[in-house]
Amino acid sequence: MACLRTPIFPTIITVMFVIALVALQGAVLHAGAADTFSADQPLSGSQKPLVSKRGKFALGFFQPVNSLHWYIGIWYNKIPGQVPVWVANRNFPVSNPELSSLTISTDGNMVLLDDSRSVVWSTNTMAITSSTVGVILDNGNLVLADASNTSVILWQSYNHFGNTWLPGGKLGRGELNGGSTSIVSWKTFSDPAPGLFSIVLDPNGTSQFFLLWNSTQQYVTSGNWTGHSFSNMPEMAPTNGYPNSMYVLDYVDGANGSYGLYDVKGDELTTRLILDATGRINVFTWTESKWILYWSAPKAQCDVYSLCGSFSVCTQGTQSCSCLHGFSEQYEGQWSQVFLMRKWFKKVAPVEGSLMAFRYRDVQTLTKNFSSKLGGGSFGSVFKGSLAEGTLVAVKKLEGFHQGEKQFRAEVSTLGTVRHVNLIRLLGFCSERTRMLLVYEYMPNASLDRYLFGSSHEPVLSWSTRYQIALGVARGLHYLHERCRDCIIHCDIKPENILLSDTFVPKVADFGLAKLMDRDFSRVLTTVRGTIGYLAPEWIAGTAITTKADVYSYGMVLFEIVSGMRNVRQRQDNTVYFFPLLVAMKLTEGNLKGLMDTRLGCDVDLVEVERVCRIACWCIQDEDSRPSMATVVQVLEGLVDVNVPPVPRSLDLVMEQSTYMEFSSELPSA
Structure with missing residues (x-):
C-alpha cells in the first residue's frame, strides 16, 4: 500500500495555533492575577488592594491611624483594623492616592509614582531582567520577580524590614541580605517614618541582637546564642530546646552571612514581632478575634532608654515622666501622650474603627x-x-x-x-x-460654598478644579453607597458639606444626618432630613428612600458648580430664577450659551461642561431614572457617554406654572 504524504503546512499552523492559544491563556491568567501588578497593570489608590493567593495579606494604599498621609503598605487581609506589617515609602507619603500608582518602571524596578508622576520610592536594584512583575506572597513578602518565572526573585521586602518581623524573615548581616538589615520603629504611632529605636545583629560579629536608641546606645540585648536559644530569651527557643514554645528564634552562622530566623509552629498561627514607637519589642498572636501579647522586652516601660528625654525621671508605678528639679517640660502634653498611646495601643481595642x-x-x-x-x-x-x-x-x-x-x-x-x-x-x-x-x-480651604457664593475677595475656582471637585465628590459618594460594609446614605449633600484640602481635593463632610442601611434592603424609611433646595421629591412624599436621594442632591450641586450661583434666586420684582430648568431647556435646544460662571471667561472645556450638565439633569430625574453614583463616576471620567436627558418631570411642573428668563443676566460679572 502506498503511503500518503501528510501536508506539513496545516500541521505547522495547528501547532502554532496551539502555542499561541496557550500563550494567550497564560497572558489572560497573568493579567487577572489578584496578587500581581505590572507596567501594564499598575496598582492605584482607586483600585482594590492586591491580595495574596490564599488571601492572608493585602498590598495597597493605606492611611495610618490619625494620619492625613497615604502610603503603600502590606497588611493582614482577613484581620479587621488594617494592621500594617510593612511600608514602602516611609519617608515620602503621598497626598492623593487616586492619582498615584505602584508600577514597574522602564528599567524593570518597582516604583511608586505620586500624582505628579514623580518617583517617590523605588526598589532601586541593578539585577533586572527585561520584564518584571510585583507579587504579594502569602507570607507577607512583596517580591520583584521575573515575569516569565516568578520563582526568580530579584528583590524582596523581607530584605528591607520596617518595624515588623514576620515569620520566615531573616534579620542579620553579610551577603545574605545584601548587607546588614535592621528593624526600625515608626516615628510615632501615626507616622511610619523611621523612629529612634532599632534592632540589629551585633555588627562586631557576635551572635547577640541589640535594641538600640538613636542607632548607637545599647540598652537591651538578646544575649549570645547558646546553641539552642539566646541566653536572655529562653522562652523564644527553637522547638528542640523548648517544645512547648509556639514561637522560635533560631540563629544561623554561615559563610555568606549570619542571621536570626523568627518563625512559628504551624501555618495556622498568625503572629508578628513589632518594635513600637515607644521602644518596646512586642510579640503578638491573633486569636479569638483579638491580638494577644505573648512576649515583650524590656519588661518595664521605664527601662526603655531615654523614653522621657534628657533631665527627666520615669516613674514605673504611675507610668509617668517628670523633670528633674530646676527643669521644666519642653513640649506640654508630650509625655502624657506617650503613655496614653502606649496604653491605648497595647494593639486596648480601638473604638469604632481605630478612633x-x-x-x-x-x-x-x-x-x-x-x-x-x-x-x-x-x-x-x-x-x-x-x-x-x-x-x-x-x-x-x-x-x-x-x-x-x-x-x-x-x-x-x-x-x-x-x-x-x-x-x-x-x-x-x-x-x-x-x-x-x-x-x-483640618481642611485649610474651608468649604465649596465659600468659592461659589462667597465674596468677590475669594479666588475664582478654575473650571478644571471645579471638574475635579465634582469627580472627587462622586467618587466619595460611590464609596459610601456601594463599597462600605453597610450602605451609607449621606442625606445632606450640598456645597457647605464639601470641604477642600490645601490642593483643593474635595472631602464630603458632616455625616450628622447620615443613615446606615443593611445591604439586604434597598430602601429605608426615615424622617425628612437634609436642606431645602437639595431635597429629592421622595423626601416630601414621605416614601422610603434609597441612595438615589443623594444622587438628586449631588445633581443640584453640579448645577451650582457650573453657574457659580445658587440654583434658586429671587429678584426684587419677585421673579424666581431656577437654574436647573434653564439647563434642561438649553440642552434640549442644543445651546449651552450663557450657562457658565462668567468669572471663568473662556477658560472652560465645553465638552466637559456639556457632560456635567447632562449628568446633572439625569441626576434630578424621577427616582427610577436617576443613575447610580458608580455610573456618574464613569461618565465624568469619560468612560461612558450619556444621552441628552428629557426635561425632568419635576421641572415640567415648574415650567407649566411659570416662565423662565435668561439666567445669564444674573450670573456674577467678571
Whole structure:
C-alpha cells in the first residue's frame, strides 16, 4: 500500500495555533492575577488592594491611624483594623492616592509614582531582567520577580524590614541580605517614618541582637546564642530546646552571612514581632478575634532608654515622666501622650474603627481653650486645633444635648468605619457627660460654598478644579453607597458639606444626618432630613428612600458648580430664577450659551461642561431614572457617554406654572 504524504503546512499552523492559544491563556491568567501588578497593570489608590493567593495579606494604599498621609503598605487581609506589617515609602507619603500608582518602571524596578508622576520610592536594584512583575506572597513578602518565572526573585521586602518581623524573615548581616538589615520603629504611632529605636545583629560579629536608641546606645540585648536559644530569651527557643514554645528564634552562622530566623509552629498561627514607637519589642498572636501579647522586652516601660528625654525621671508605678528639679517640660502634653498611646495601643481595642478617645481637658489644650473658631452651624461650632506632633485638626463642639447626641452617634458610627480620600477623616472624639466633641482632619480651604457664593475677595475656582471637585465628590459618594460594609446614605449633600484640602481635593463632610442601611434592603424609611433646595421629591412624599436621594442632591450641586450661583434666586420684582430648568431647556435646544460662571471667561472645556450638565439633569430625574453614583463616576471620567436627558418631570411642573428668563443676566460679572 502506498503511503500518503501528510501536508506539513496545516500541521505547522495547528501547532502554532496551539502555542499561541496557550500563550494567550497564560497572558489572560497573568493579567487577572489578584496578587500581581505590572507596567501594564499598575496598582492605584482607586483600585482594590492586591491580595495574596490564599488571601492572608493585602498590598495597597493605606492611611495610618490619625494620619492625613497615604502610603503603600502590606497588611493582614482577613484581620479587621488594617494592621500594617510593612511600608514602602516611609519617608515620602503621598497626598492623593487616586492619582498615584505602584508600577514597574522602564528599567524593570518597582516604583511608586505620586500624582505628579514623580518617583517617590523605588526598589532601586541593578539585577533586572527585561520584564518584571510585583507579587504579594502569602507570607507577607512583596517580591520583584521575573515575569516569565516568578520563582526568580530579584528583590524582596523581607530584605528591607520596617518595624515588623514576620515569620520566615531573616534579620542579620553579610551577603545574605545584601548587607546588614535592621528593624526600625515608626516615628510615632501615626507616622511610619523611621523612629529612634532599632534592632540589629551585633555588627562586631557576635551572635547577640541589640535594641538600640538613636542607632548607637545599647540598652537591651538578646544575649549570645547558646546553641539552642539566646541566653536572655529562653522562652523564644527553637522547638528542640523548648517544645512547648509556639514561637522560635533560631540563629544561623554561615559563610555568606549570619542571621536570626523568627518563625512559628504551624501555618495556622498568625503572629508578628513589632518594635513600637515607644521602644518596646512586642510579640503578638491573633486569636479569638483579638491580638494577644505573648512576649515583650524590656519588661518595664521605664527601662526603655531615654523614653522621657534628657533631665527627666520615669516613674514605673504611675507610668509617668517628670523633670528633674530646676527643669521644666519642653513640649506640654508630650509625655502624657506617650503613655496614653502606649496604653491605648497595647494593639486596648480601638473604638469604632481605630478612633482616638480624647479627654475633654486634652481637647481644651489642643484647641487653646477653643480660642480659634472656624465656623458654626445648627449643631454647634468648629474650632481649629493642633495635636502634640503638630498635626492640625478641626474640632466640632456639639451643642444641644438631645440633637447633638444624635448627630454625635451618627458621625462616629459612619465616619469611624470608613476610609476614602474624598471623605473627611474622623480622627477621634470626646464624650464626657453632656460634652460631645468630634476631632477631624483640618481642611485649610474651608468649604465649596465659600468659592461659589462667597465674596468677590475669594479666588475664582478654575473650571478644571471645579471638574475635579465634582469627580472627587462622586467618587466619595460611590464609596459610601456601594463599597462600605453597610450602605451609607449621606442625606445632606450640598456645597457647605464639601470641604477642600490645601490642593483643593474635595472631602464630603458632616455625616450628622447620615443613615446606615443593611445591604439586604434597598430602601429605608426615615424622617425628612437634609436642606431645602437639595431635597429629592421622595423626601416630601414621605416614601422610603434609597441612595438615589443623594444622587438628586449631588445633581443640584453640579448645577451650582457650573453657574457659580445658587440654583434658586429671587429678584426684587419677585421673579424666581431656577437654574436647573434653564439647563434642561438649553440642552434640549442644543445651546449651552450663557450657562457658565462668567468669572471663568473662556477658560472652560465645553465638552466637559456639556457632560456635567447632562449628568446633572439625569441626576434630578424621577427616582427610577436617576443613575447610580458608580455610573456618574464613569461618565465624568469619560468612560461612558450619556444621552441628552428629557426635561425632568419635576421641572415640567415648574415650567407649566411659570416662565423662565435668561439666567445669564444674573450670573456674577467678571
